[in-house]
Amino acid sequence: MSRPLAGAVSVALVTVLASAPAATGGAAGTRQRSTCQRLQGRDLAPARFVKLVERRDGDLVGCVLPRGAVRRVAASGPDDDGETHHDYTLEQVVGRIVVVRTGDTNDYATSISTRVHDLRAGRGYALAERCSVKAAFPCSGDMVSTVTAALVTRAGRAVAVVVDDGAPEQSARVVAYSTLGTRRVLDTGAIAPGSLRLTGNLASWTNAGTPRGASVTAG
Numbered sequence: 001m002s003r004p005l006a007g008a009v010s011v012a013l014v015t016v017l018a019s020a021p022a023a024t025g026g027a028a029g030t031r032q033r034s035t036c037q038r039l040q041g042r043d044l045a046p047a048r049f050v051k052l053v054e055r056r057d058g059d060l061v062g063c064v065l066p067r068g069a070v071r072r073v074a075a076s077g078p079d080d081d082g083e084t085h086h087d088y089t090l091e092q093v094v095g096r097i098v099v100v101r102t103g104d105t106n107d108y109a110t111s112i113s114t115r116v117h118d119l120r121a122g123r124g125y126a127l128a129e130r131c132s133v134k135a136a137f138p139c140s141g142d143m144v145s146t147v148t149a150a151l152v153t154r155a156g157r158a159v160a161v162v163v164d165d166g167a168p169e170q171s172a173r174v175v176a177y178s179t180l181g182t183r184r185v186l187d188t189g190a191i192a193p194g195s196l197r198l199t200g201n202l203a204s205w206t207n208a209g210t211p212r213g214a215s216v217t218a219g
Helices: 002-029
Strands: 050-054 060-064 071-074 085-094 097-105 109-118 123-133 145-152 158-164 172-177 183-189 197-199 202-207 210-215
Touching (some): 071 085, 071 097, 085 145, 097 145, 109 145, 123 172, 145 197, 172 210, 183 210
Antiparallel strands (some): 050 060, 060 071, 085 097, 097 109, 109 123, 123 145, 145 158, 172 183, 197 202, 202 210
């Protein structure tokens, strides 16, 4: 009597062990891919853990893999009512940090802004903005400067050469920005935009041909 019982137990045990891996594999296979993972299009971010693509509607969106929130960075084309046209130029991508120059134009004004975006944190800040009035349409009073060069660190700090509208060339500024956009002027003078460099947190440039440098984290 004992032999049939032992055989039945052995068969049951083999059946359970054989079915366990299949059940585990099935549960793992049913886990849905995140919205970030499903983003389609040419990836403009050099880092493997970041996606940055332009959607068919013209929106530039990005996220941090595997399951980061999808952030809207810029747009291209007309808005919903067709009154304002948007465009952008991707200036730099360092890890999850994106620098983009955006332009917005309608019948009243044209505005240009250079901004830094942190795809993980979902926040950003403006390096500089300018607005040209075409008609009786108000522009913000502080939108009077243009970025001629900009670089960012992987943490989201930045350094830029900024020129105020109407100011002489020899009054350009080298400005450092914290990860929250707090500004600190490093130098003023005849700054050559093409001389701006950033190695780690150390920025360098030339002022009237004289080499200068400073940390973007000091102060």
